[in-house]
Amino acid sequence: MRSADDWLALLQEVPDPEIPVLNIVEMGIVRNVDCQENGVLVNITPTYMGCPAMDAIADDIRDKLTPLAQEEGRKLQVDLVYAPAWTTDWLSDGAKAKLEAYGIAPPGKTADKRALNGEAPSVRCPLCKSDRTEMVSLFGSTACKAHYRCHDCSEPFDHFKCI
């Protein structure tokens, strides 16, 4: 019988459908794994309420884990939870480094709520590492990103919104 940690390790093999360099555990989408005699319950939480990837993520988890759970005579259940609300603070430093290497400027800390309420924090270009960047739009290619450009290398890039 696999333990909760074993299931969690398996979940780390499920990539985020929008940002495939990160897995759904690193993203903070997997909140809890609860193992019972007859069942395995996985709680996931959305980055944004309307995130269209949530159904795909739940399906990916079921595709991967259902046959393994069945081998043990257990039933897999994937539940969506809203609390506590997802925050970019759950992205580890390692995950942020992977994001930057992938070309997405990682979020800063939300502690002072600056990003949410007004002043744009300085964002480093993930390509040439310049700090001379500018926000083009508060909204980007997915619900979780904003759109920036770099004044030094002139390239546009995504910035992970800080929430």
Next chain:
Amino acid sequence: MNTRFEYLLRLGDDALILGQQLGLWTGHGPVLEEDIALTNIGLDQIGQARAWLSLAGKAENQGRDEDRLAFHRNQEGFRNALLCERPNGHFGDTIVRQFLFDAYAVPLHAALAQSNDAEIAAIALKSAKESAYHLRHSRAWLVRLGDGTEESHEKVQASLDLMLPFAGDLFFSDEVTTAATDEGWGPDPSDLRADWEAILSDTLSEAQLRRPDAVPEQIGGRQGRHTEQLSFLLAEMQVLPRTYPDAKW
């Protein structure tokens, strides 16, 4: 009357109708960034609608889920505020409508986050982050257009004159909202009005816009009395699931 169902329906329908309207901007934004921004905001609204309507379905306990509620109710069954069903108009009209709504959604979600109902509080805490972000965007555009060129100022002033009379519906009070405060589910929207007014007056002054003279407020959405616009909107939104009720993605 199932007051809990009614209260949740109002929250869900505001988000659903506004989200549907913003989705209509897909491919029609004045610039690519705004096309993306408006539809992203719409996506957040649809996500919030899904959560509220799912909870409403549970409160009703008649076996209706969020899709059933969204796609198989007629106009008189909808409880959205009249502001949300105002047509998109031009970009300035949409921005004013969004700003008036966001300035209500921010104090609303803050108050709902204090709910004694854990499920309501959880959705509200999540939504609060999104509504703060939306307000930042709609407010910035209102200031940019109001304090922009002579033409942008005149157009957005006209948008404000047009939209404001419909905003009062957001603050409608009745036995449903009384039940919500008595039971501790959430605020009576009329108690949010002072916060909304503060955001409004601060923003209008920065945007160099004039608050229109007092006009009679249009009330009715919470009781299912809607403008003709909603029927056209529902026809487009509901046609597929109503024509093919068993269709699956």
